Amino acid sequence: MTGRRIMTADEIRRAVVRISHELVEKQAGTAGLALVGIQRRGVPLARRLADAVDEHEGVRLPVGALDITFYRDDLSLVAAQPVVKGTELPFDLNGATIVLVDDVLYTGRTIRAAMDALVDFGRPQAIRLAVLVDRGHRELPIRADHVGKNVPTSREEVVRVHLTEIDGEDDVEIERRVDAAVVEPIPEGIV
């Protein structure tokens, strides 16, 4: 089933380039910046941002991967335990400015879990958030510092981000949830 396309490969590329400039502008340089992608699709996005920064600044930002599975607030609600993807933070977080990177910002629960996970590794100077798509419907007081595209959605819709590294192609689609009529409303565990 294919939904309505809301971002093309070119639009994703431009959003990544723009955010990469914003990151450097906000930090007034690249000193102390590090990117942490949230498993899974935040990880390739973080790498793309690092590539883009490298291209215009000539500086390679450190990139890490964060798995938030153990920090989810709905572990007792899901049918079976999520498969753990792995965390790798090959740099010192103490004093660094960490930019969390994820594909979609929705309820904010993933970001809450990610911040809990991050502070177990050290005390960053600041944590910022960059997302490709902000679809609204926050359940926690969390906002993104850098957004690729704001997309008004209803809770009955699903936003799907596809990235070449994982899905073989780049695009973002939106579609109605198949079982929306049956199961509703749906308090998301973590999105």
Place this chain on the structure above:
Amino acid sequence: MSLDVERPGVGDAPAAGDSTPAGGRPPAVDRPPAAGAWLHRHLLDVDALSWPDIDLVLRTTDAMREVLARPIAKVPALRGTNVTILFYEASTRTRVSFEVAARNLSADVSNIAVASSSVTKGESLVDTVKTVEALGARILVIRHAVSGAPYLAASVFTGHVLNGGDGWHAHPTQALLDLYTMRSRLAGDVAVTAPGAGRFLSGRKVVIVGDVLHSRVARSNIWTLTAAGADLWLCGPATLLRGFEAWARAGAGGVADRRFTVTSDLAAALRDADAVMALRIQQERMAGGMLPSLREYAARYGLTAERLGAAKPAAFVLHPGPMNEGVEIAPDVASGPRSVITDQVTNGVAVRMALLYLLAGSAGGEALGG
């Protein structure tokens, strides 16, 4: 997709990840389990585990090793879950290992030392289990000198039972940590640790030396090592291998590719071995006429550096502990470069974390028992 957390059995299937009904588990019948899902309510024996199950345990253990390497080796995955450790047999390392594992996952841990409990007043196992459950236990880790005791516990416990060793029968966490330790040692080979990796011990010769007859460690290892494709050899005095020849001829569980070799010829067993596991020789075996003396056993079957010279140059040595140095294993071997015995202890915590985590998430239906 917006909900970018893969759930086993749900995966990236369209809309599936977003469709978990509010506050409850979806009925099992609605969603046939996909590969990668953990469906065992209890872990009583390793013979119930398929190769994908074992692979999932090993991969989850990788994640737990990463947690153990953190500055704060603690994650909130099992916050609010009560893990009760009920050991009817003397044990320090296994009990502490379970305790550390549960605490690292932020579980609440209750430790019942049987010597000072109502068991000494004659309380039955069933009553103890029911009491522990009424006190809030969700996961029960049990060790008992009687084979099968965890099965009895599982029949009356509504949570999850994890066998910490029963009689001569099974010691699932030990076998899985042994397998994980071998996998780590072979991890230079990428195919070994890749997701969905094949039977990584294929073509590897693994030898278990010692008191196989009385060993739950050996019995559980037979299942996991043959599942991983090992060319498994059991070696020891004939009195301590009784019955295993027949099992070897039948193939473990009657499965044709699960073969192992039984021998009393240590030199033949060690020749070109990739991994050698020494088992503890228990003093009390002497009384039964199984062995003439510890000295004779050490002289004929003790693992020495010289004997290990027949093994492959990169061969490594395991021991489930506690060791009788100078009996089944020479002190210089136990602490030498081939020894992975301290790795086994660290991996033991990680494997137990993985199993507690997986069991805590498994559905509680009777249909999923075992």
